[in-house]
Amino acid sequence: MAELENGGKEAIKARACAAIDQRREDLIELASSVLRQPELGFKESRTARVVAERFGRLGLPFREGLAITGVKATLHGARPGPTLAILGELDAVVVSDHPYADPETGAAHACGHNGQIAALVGVAAGLVAAEAAAHLAGKVVFFAVPAEELVELEYRRQLRREGRIEFLGGKPELVRLGEFDDVHLAMMTHMTSSPSDGKACLPSTSNGVLVKVVRYLGRAAHAGGAPHQGVNALYAANLALSAINAIRETFRDEDTVRVHPIITKGGELVNVIPADVRLETYVRGKTVAAIEDANRKVDRALKAGALGVGGKVHISTLPGYMPLVTNQALADVFRPNIVRLVGEGEFREGGHRTGSTDMGDLSCIMPTIHPYTGGCTGLGHGSDYAIADPELAILNAAKAMAMTAIDLLWDDAALAASVLQRSHPQMSKNEYLAFMRRMASEIDYDGAAEV
Numbered sequence: 001m002a003e004l005e006n007g008g009k010e011a012i013k014a015r016a017c018a019a020i021d022q023r024r025e026d027l028i029e030l031a032s033s034v035l036r037q038p039e040l041g042f043k044e045s046r047t048a049r050v051v052a053e054r055f056g057r058l059g060l061p062f063r064e065g066l067a068i069t070g071v072k073a074t075l076h077g078a079r080p081g082p083t084l085a086i087l088g089e090l091d092a093v094v095v096s097d098h099p100y101a102d103p104e105t106g107a108a109h110a111c112g113h114n115g116q117i118a119a120l121v122g123v124a125a126g127l128v129a130a131e132a133a134a135h136l137a138g139k140v141v142f143f144a145v146p147a148e149e150l151v152e153l154e155y156r157r158q159l160r161r162e163g164r165i166e167f168l169g170g171k172p173e174l175v176r177l178g179e180f181d182d183v184h185l186a187m188m189t190h191m192t193s194s195p196s197d198g199k200a201c202l203p204s205t206s207n208g209v210l211v212k213v214v215r216y217l218g219r220a221a222h223a224g225g226a227p228h229q230g231v232n233a234l235y236a237a238n239l240a241l242s243a244i245n246a247i248r249e250t251f252r253d254e255d256t257v258r259v260h261p262i263i264t265k266g267g268e269l270v271n272v273i274p275a276d277v278r279l280e281t282y283v284r285g286k287t288v289a290a291i292e293d294a295n296r297k298v299d300r301a302l303k304a305g306a307l308g309v310g311g312k313v314h315i316s317t318l319p320g321y322m323p324l325v326t327n328q329a330l331a332d333v334f335r336p337n338i339v340r341l342v343g344e345g346e347f348r349e350g351g352h353r354t355g356s357t358d359m360g361d362l363s364c365i366m367p368t369i370h371p372y373t374g375g376c377t378g379l380g381h382g383s384d385y386a387i388a389d390p391e392l393a394i395l396n397a398a399k400a401m402a403m404t405a406i407d408l409l410w411d412d413a414a415l416a417a418s419v420l421q422r423s424h425p426q427m428s429k430n431e432y433l434a435f436m437r438r439m440a441s442e443i444d445y446d447g448a449a450e451v
Contacts, residue, residue, distance in 0.1 A: 009406060013130075013406050017403070020395055024391075027390070028390045030050070031117070031118035031394055032114075038107040041148070041150075041156070043069070043091075051120075060073040067170055068146060079412060082408075082413055083139040084138070084416065086187060088117045088121075088144050093381055094107060110378075111191075112387060114387075122398030122402075127406075136413070137412045150209065150320055175365070190370060193374075199396075203371075204350050206324040210282065213316045216306060220275040224271060233267075244259055244281075246301075255285050259284070261279050262280055303443075310448040314444050316441075321356045321361055322432075329422040330369050334401075338373075365426075375387060
């Protein structure tokens with residue numbers, strides 16, 4: 001009987017994969033169409049409409065406008081059980097010289113989110129065509145989520161001031177809104193262009209991140225005739241950048257700290273002493289403790305710039321994303337499915353990534369995995385980034401996630417129950433939200449007052 005049941009599961013998995021293969025050209029065209037209409041976070045209205053239309057075609061009930069642009073569809077199993085969320089990200093990043101960049105916004109899919117959306121729709125199509133729901137307990141949620149890339153910080157801060165969002169990333173905001181209250185496990189795939197990742201990989205951890213927006217205020221004066229009457233805010237910012245560079249050797253290698261500021265406003269006119277200069281930076285690290293330690297040092301360096309010239313600085317710190325910690329129990333379910341597609345020798349496991357993702361936030365509160373599939377070329381967030389092999393990047397991702405969903409929810413969701421029993425989330429939802437809110441701060445420092 002057990003063999004028959006297992007054969008039944010394998011037959012449903014095979015049917016789901018075959019259905020994804022049958023939609024190969026359609027899924028590739030979907031990725032291409034999203035590539036040609038890149039949109040930045042919390043503005044992905046056209047992409048969201050495309051996803052909603054695809055869910056509607058599949059007969060899946062869905063809701064729109066979640067965290068402004070998110071779209072959430074549900075496949076109901078035949079019996080009660082846990083809910084698995086399969087995610088894809090709607091937004092682009094800013095790479096203005098990418099060949100498919102929006103000429104007005106600079107938005108470009110230089111991180112493969114267009115492929116994620118195609119894979120998400122592919123999973124939904126495969127499970128629907130295979131009539132998998134009749135054999136599953138619980139639900140599968142297909143969630144197209146906004147704003148994973150932490151870009152356009154001032155725009156998002158304005159949304160925050162208007163009360164339209166509280167958190168700067170899509171998944172944290174959706175957690176706040178309760179859209180993951182009915183979800184017990186979560187997964188998504190990302191694309192990769194790194195040869196060292198093989199044809200698929202599953203990292204163990206990745207950096208978390210804090211966001212800082214900094215404003216130096218000085219005093220304007222004639223740059224040629226009376227510079228002694230001014231207070232140069234640009235020099236204050238330059239001193240701060242030098243101070244940040246001076247403290248880099250105090251960051252421990254094992255904490256993988258990354259601080260990478262940019263100047264977003266350097267002054268008004270060349271013959272006026274700059275009185276209003278703006279910086280933005282991230283503070284990334286492998287653990288919350290590492291981020292907090294680096295953040296204190298960066299704040300000290302930022303204050304040093306104001307002190308050096310006798311100016312003022314306002315430092316706004318906002319929570320970004322939590323460090324990602326892969327759930328090993330869930331990874332153990334995913335692994336044989338992706339290996340089945342790419343081969344044992346082409347799968348890589350383990351390791352830490354120094355970028356950041358808001359899948360880290362989900363990993364704090366539920367079992368979560370964030371594997372990568374190959375098939376891309378160029379540099380991530382670079383002008384040459386492209387999906388070169390859609391079989392690897394899109395179809396394998398869709399098949400592996402579809403098979404993993406079937407494994408988890410088959411046999412009255414016995415495997416999902418085992419994953420949940422073996423998992424111990426770091427925080428409850430309420431603890432997570434309280435922690436995120438504690439990370440926010442506003443500092444006003446007057447360097448002149450110290451003299």
